[in-house]
Amino acid sequence: MDKRTVLVLGGGTGGLVAASVLRRELAPEDRVVLVERSPKHTFWPSVLWLMSGSRRAEQVQRDLLPVARRGIEVRHGDITEIDPERRRIVVDGDMLAGDALVVALGATLVPERVPGLAEAGGNFYTVEGAMRIHDQISNLQRGRVAVLVADVPFKCPAAPYEAAMLLESLLRRHHVRDETTVTVYAAEPAPMAVAGPAVSQGVVEVIGRRGIDYRPSTKVTRVDPAAKRLYFDSGQEADFDVLAVVPPHAAPEAVRNSPLAGPNGWIAIDPATCETRFANVFAIGDVTTVPLKLGKPLPKAGVFAGGQAEVVAHTLAARLRGRGREQRFDGHGECFIEMGGGVAGFARGNFYAEPVPQVQMFRAGRHWHAAKVAYERNWWRSWF
Ligand SMILES: Cc1cc2nc3c(=O)[nH]c(=O)nc-3n(C[C@H](O)[C@H](O)[C@H](O)COP(=O)(O)OP(=O)(O)OC[C@H]3O[C@@H](n4cnc5c(N)ncnc54)[C@H](O)[C@@H]3O)c2cc1C
Numbered sequence: 001m002d003k004r005t006v007l008v009l010g011g012g013t014g015g016l017v018a019a020s021v022l023r024r025e026l027a028p029e030d031r032v033v034l035v036e037r038s039p040k041h042t043f044w045p046s047v048l049w050l051m052s053g054s055r056r057a058e059q060v061q062r063d064l065l066p067v068a069r070r071g072i073e074v075r076h077g078d079i080t081e082i083d084p085e086r087r088r089i090v091v092d093g094d095m096l097a098g099d100a101l102v103v104a105l106g107a108t109l110v111p112e113r114v115p116g117l118a119e120a121g122g123n124f125y126t127v128e129g130a131m132r133i134h135d136q137i138s139n140l141q142r143g144r145v146a147v148l149v150a151d152v153p154f155k156c157p158a159a160p161y162e163a164a165m166l167l168e169s170l171l172r173r174h175h176v177r178d179e180t181t182v183t184v185y186a187a188e189p190a191p192m193a194v195a196g197p198a199v200s201q202g203v204v205e206v207i208g209r210r211g212i213d214y215r216p217s218t219k220v221t222r223v224d225p226a227a228k229r230l231y232f233d234s235g236q237e238a239d240f241d242v243l244a245v246v247p248p249h250a251a252p253e254a255v256r257n258s259p260l261a262g263p264n265g266w267i268a269i270d271p272a273t274c275e276t277r278f279a280n281v282f283a284i285g286d287v288t289t290v291p292l293k294l295g296k297p298l299p300k301a302g303v304f305a306g307g308q309a310e311v312v313a314h315t316l317a318a319r320l321r322g323r324g325r326e327q328r329f330d331g332h333g334e335c336f337i338e339m340g341g342g343v344a345g346f347a348r349g350n351f352y353a354e355p356v357p358q359v360q361m362f363r364a365g366r367h368w369h370a371a372k373v374a375y376e377r378n379w380w381r382s383w384f
Contacts, residue, residue: 007102008034026321039076051133051244061127079254120228121243144241146230148184148230154246157192168211169210184215190216193296194296196358199347218234266287298351304329335348336375
């Protein structure tokens with residue numbers, strides 16, 4: 001049989017899992033090419049711990065070299081064009097072609113969409129930003145901490161609420177909690193709303209118990225970085241001393257400029273197979289949009305990117321090599337909710353359930369925090 005080539009676009013959560021499972025499931029002579037602009041892979045769930053000071057940068061990021069040693073061809077470079085009809089891409093001016101494409105390019109952060117936001121800093125969705133916030137909080141004696149969700153959609157629906165609780169916990173550890181305030185200003189009407197009202201209410205209660213002020217449906221329109229002031233669409237304003245931001249997200253430029261892009265730039269896929277409207281071109285993770293019956297899309301989260309990656313890898317092994325069966329993604333997902341002080345909550349459920357997702361929130365405790373630590377350890381052990 002001819003040698004097959006699968007191009008995996010993006011070496012983040014979904015791309016790494018897809019390439020690794022493909023390598024295992026395809027024939028040894030087949031090529032699995034992983035194209036990634038960054039030399040390092042980041043385990044994003046641990047970045048919140050980087051911000052709260054319980055991890056160092058080298059513990060949340062690893063070089064992709066061990067992945068290459070396992071027989072995955074890692075190509076470092078910038079993907080500038082995607083031609084799904086011919087299953088070709090352009091990487092730093094070179095054209096690569098495959099029998100199948102797996103697009104896992106994630107979401108791009110676009111703080112520049114809000115005037116002043118990029119200049120104000122405080123973006124904890126980057127490793128550098130998370131580290132800077134840690135330093136700022138560590139030096140804070142008194143003042144206002146603002147956790148800002150600038151727009152929807154954003155990846156990891158729990159992250160801003162976890163960030164607020166972890167920072168609040170850090171302020172307590174530094175004995176400055178009485179001199180500080182923590183406020184979450186969120187462009188969304190409720191936390192983790194796709195998971196249902198019980199989960200939303202649960203999150204509102206736990207942050208309330210920690211004295212964190214919550215302002216939902218509050219969308220920032222502009223930031224004055226010099227005056228350290230936020231301006232909202234309601235006409236209200238708020239001052240801050242430390243800012244922790246979830247910036248607006250957009251589909252990556254190469255996707256937006258390709259025939260794969262839907263109306264908002266994100267890629268529409270078959271919810272079960274993850275195939276796009278182009279044969280043997282799949283898309284997984286944050287770069288996709290999957291509408292749910294309740295009128296909101298499937299959240300952008302690593303747990304879904306990884307689950308979809310496994311499905312697509314097995315499907316391609318079946319199609320290209322006749323190995324095993326094509327698989328279907330069933331919409332199950334789970335998430336830890338870090339609350340500080342070594343305590344976490346946990347939510348799990350079926351996001352494809354109709355008419356609304358069926359998600360259960362479990363009682364918070366130290367065991368869920370321990371489970372997240374085990375999940376982190378298992379991630380590095382499984383894929384590196
Ligand atoms: C602070 C934080 C905490 C989080 N915690 C959790 C959690 O606890 N649980 C959970 O499920 N999810 C969590 N998430 C969300 C999770 O990280 C993402 O949903 C997940 O990484 C999505 O995977 P992906 O493969 O779609 O995209 P990504 O992991 O973002 O990967 C996309 C990759 O494509 C590369 N790329 C993009 N454009 C190009 C280009 N033009 N050329 C070459 N390469 C390119 C990028 O460099 C990147 O490596 C968290 C996110 C953050 C920021």
